[in-house]
Amino acid sequence: MIDFFWMPFVEFGFMQRALVACIALGLASGPIGVLLVMRRMSLAGDAISHAVLPGAAIGYLVAGMSFWVMGLAAFITAMLVAVLASVVSTYTSQREDASMAAFYLIALALGVAIISAHGSNVDLIHLLFGSVLAVDGPGLLLVASACSIALIVLAVIWRALLAGSFDPLFVALHGRSGKWANQLFMVTVVLTFVACFQTLGTLMAVGLFMLPATAARFWVRDITRTCILASVMAMLSGYMGLLVSYHVGLPSGPAIVLTAGVIYLLSLLAGKRDSLLAQKLRVRRHKSS
Amino acid sequence: MFQCLAKQFCALLLSVLTGAAFAAQDDQPIDVVASFSILADMVKQVGGSDVRVYSLVGPDSDSHVFNPTPNDAKALAKADLVVINGLGFEGWMKRLVQASGFKGPVVVASAGVETLEQEEDHHGHDHGKDHDKHDHDDGHEGKVDPHAWQDLRNARIYVANIRDALVKLRPENRDMIEQRAQSYIQEMEMLDAKLRSEFSSIPAERRKAIVSHDAFGYLAHAYDIDLIPVQGWTTGREASAADIAKLIRLIRDGKVHAYFVENMSDPRVLQRIASESGALPGGKLYSDALSAPGTEADTYLKMYEVNARRILDALNK
Numbered sequence: 090m091i092d093f094f095w096m097p098f099v100e101f102g103f104m105q106r107a108l109v110a111c112i113a114l115g116l117a118s119g120p121i122g123v124l125l126v127m128r129r130m131s132l133a134g135d136a137i138s139h140a141v142l143p144g145a146a147i148g149y150l151v152a153g154m155s156f157w158v159m160g161l162a163a164f165i166t167a168m169l170v171a172v173l174a175s176v177v178s179t180y181t182s183q184r185e186d187a188s189m190a191a192f193y194l195i196a197l198a199l200g201v202a203i204i205s206a207h208g209s210n211v212d213l214i215h216l217l218f219g220s221v222l223a224v225d226g227p228g229l230l231l232v233a234s235a236c237s238i239a240l241i242v243l244a245v246i247w248r249a250l251l252a253g254s255f256d257p258l259f260v261a262l263h264g265r266s267g268k269w270a271n272q273l274f275m276v277t278v279v280l281t282f283v284a285c286f287q288t289l290g291t292l293m294a295v296g297l298f299m300l301p302a303t304a305a306r307f308w309v310r311d312i313t314r315t316c317i318l319a320s321v322m323a324m325l326s327g328y329m330g331l332l333v334s335y336h337v338g339l340p341s342g343p344a345i346v347l348t349a350g351v352i353y354l355l356s357l358l359a360g361k362r363d364s365l366l367a368q369k370l371r372v373r374r375h376k377s378s
Numbered sequence: 379m380f381q382c383l384a385k386q387f388c389a390l391l392l393s394v395l396t397g398a399a400f401a402a403q404d405d406q407p408i409d410v411v412a413s414f415s416i417l418a419d420m421v422k423q424v425g426g427s428d429v430r431v432y433s434l435v436g437p438d439s440d441s442h443v444f445n446p447t448p449n450d451a452k453a454l455a456k457a458d459l460v461v462i463n464g465l466g467f468e469g470w471m472k473r474l475v476q477a478s479g480f481k482g483p484v485v486v487a488s489a490g491v492e493t494l495e496q497e498e499d500h501h502g503h504d505h506g507k508d509h510d511k512h513d514h515d516d517g518h519e520g521k522v523d524p525h526a527w528q529d530l531r532n533a534r535i536y537v538a539n540i541r542d543a544l545v546k547l548r549p550e551n552r553d554m555i556e557q558r559a560q561s562y563i564q565e566m567e568m569l570d571a572k573l574r575s576e577f578s579s580i581p582a583e584r585r586k587a588i589v590s591h592d593a594f595g596y597l598a599h600a601y602d603i604d605l606i607p608v609q610g611w612t613t614g615r616e617a618s619a620a621d622i623a624k625l626i627r628l629i630r631d632g633k634v635h636a637y638f639v640e641n642m643s644d645p646r647v648l649q650r651i652a653s654e655s656g657a658l659p660g661g662k663l664y665s666d667a668l669s670a671p672g673t674e675a676d677t678y679l680k681m682y683e684v685n686a687r688r689i690l691d692a693l694n695k
Contacts, residue, residue, distance in 0.1 A: 097619070097623065100623075101623055101626060101654065102654050103619075103622060103626075103650050103651075103654060104619060104623075107619075205447065219646065220617075220646065220647060222617060222619060222622055222647060222650065223646035223647045223649070223650045224650075225646070225649070225650060225653075331619060334618050334619035334620065335618075335619040335620055335623060336620065337618075337620070338618045338620035338621065339618050340617065340618050341618060341619050344618070
């Protein structure tokens with residue numbers, strides 16, 4: 090029993106590091122994922138993963154295959170996209186996800202154009218984005234720091250964020266702090282996402298941020314509890330996905346995201362709130378009464 | 379110098395006599411489009427000044443994930459000859475050729491080679507005899523290993539196929555083309571014999587190493603060594619935790635002594651394995667692409683020798 094569930098992590102350092110990375114990511118993914126879902130920005134992660142391309146391309150042209158330069162430049166362009174989208178939605182009537190889509194598409198096209206113009210066929214994205222099995226010491230430190238910073242920032246601006254998520258109009262009418270909270274939130278999101286892309290890969294990062302957050306909403310109503318449940322689900326998916334990858338021989342990123350997907354489907358079917366089963370039960374109760 | 383000038387003068391005179399249009403067509407080199415850099419180099423070696431070669435996938439690029447540009451289609455459209463590897467290596471080629479409207483001959487360089495089967499485990503040396511998979515161009519279906527150029531004996535067949543195609547297009551230059559092909563094949567034979575004798579002196583228990591992409595099955599088969607891939611089959615595939623754990627155990631048990639990073643796949647997974655198990659890095663191996671012009675592996679023969687030399691050094695350490 091212990092052999093099956095625990096020995097892989099004792100025997101192999103890469104399994105330990107992968108697990109620790111999943112736990113670090115899980116801690117931050119609860120609150121960030123839930124807030125993104127509540128603000129109807131569930132696809133922000135995917136948008137950010139495309140928005141890094143021009144930065145990565147420029148970094149590559151300037152400094153060659155340097156991880157740090159490419160990573161930093163990627164972070165800057167992703168940030169630019171997120172901040173521009175957020176500013177546009179603050180000052181116009183456009184919704185934030187629409188402006189995000191507009192800016193990330195521009196960034197993506199720009200990135201492809203830059204890469205192609207220089208004739209290099211190097212698959213930048215493949216090189217820029219990491220794999221959960223290849224996490225090394227510095228990579229682990231990067232993910233852990235990004236997630237810790239994200240948690241601290243979120244703790245500070247939590248109230249303003251919640252107000253903004255439930256009632257954007259209220260924030261728009263009352264004071265500046267709400268707007269600032271919004272910008273700061275987007276910066277934090279970009280920081281954590283880009284850090285996780287570079288060490289763990291896009292699919293894995295976006296999957297562990299968004300799937301548990303959507304799944305947790307089928308179980309509890311209270312926002313704090315939803316965040317905690319989402320974090321626990323993310324860590325559990327990481328652990329179980331790694332075990333599946335180890336014992337069955339599936340690639341780790343997909344194995345972890347599929348585990349999170351199974352948890353989501355179970356929640357969708359049988360969660361306590363708003364799931365298909367819960368709706369059916371409620372209908373029946375109404376009919377019988 | 380003088381002779382050359384005299385020859386040119388005669389040619390000029392001839393062209394004036396026989397009509398300029400005809401001569402201009404004859405002086406034009408054959409436009410050849412090769413699917414990737416290794417084939418392009420072979421065509422250059424055989425064709426010499428009779429050919430102008432365009433390589434669709436350039437040096438240091440991955441042929442498994444190729445995105446053609448309009449320039450590529452343009453080059454194809456005005457080409458006289460297209461050279462591909464075949465064996466399902468260029469899954470994207472068929473559609474590109476159709477889209478460009480190219481109507482000329484397509485040479486499958488690997489026609490007639492003895493193919494190897496790709497094995498999941500890659501520990502035995504069985505070889506299925508799946509000859510001539512001309513129509514086998516839609517991705518890596520089936521289990522035939524397409525990287526046949528990693529065996530110098532196959533490379534000779536490649537050269538012969540290219541030679542025959544060029545001769546057919548320029549019968550009047552037959553002598554030159556055949557002569558170049560002949561000396562190229564001789565070079566290959568000499569290198570092959572030299573490497574064979576060096577590989578044969580390695581003791582049986584030191585014949586295993588790890589590679590990051592399963593492209594060296596033919597090389598391993600040719601010199602009777604065992605190269606175990608991490609990713610396996612194509613660079614598009616991701617390794618699983620089980621794969622990596624298996625490799626680390628192999629190295630820890632002392633069965634494998636060296637690992638190699640290719641010129642284009644992700645080195646990070648291998649670096650993790652190495653730092654966890656203490657295997658020695660053997661350096662870069664070139665599988666599907668030459669290195670940039672002017673660097674260590676910018677021709678097929680140089681590439682082959684660099685690869686073999688690195689493997690020899692690592693196994694002898």
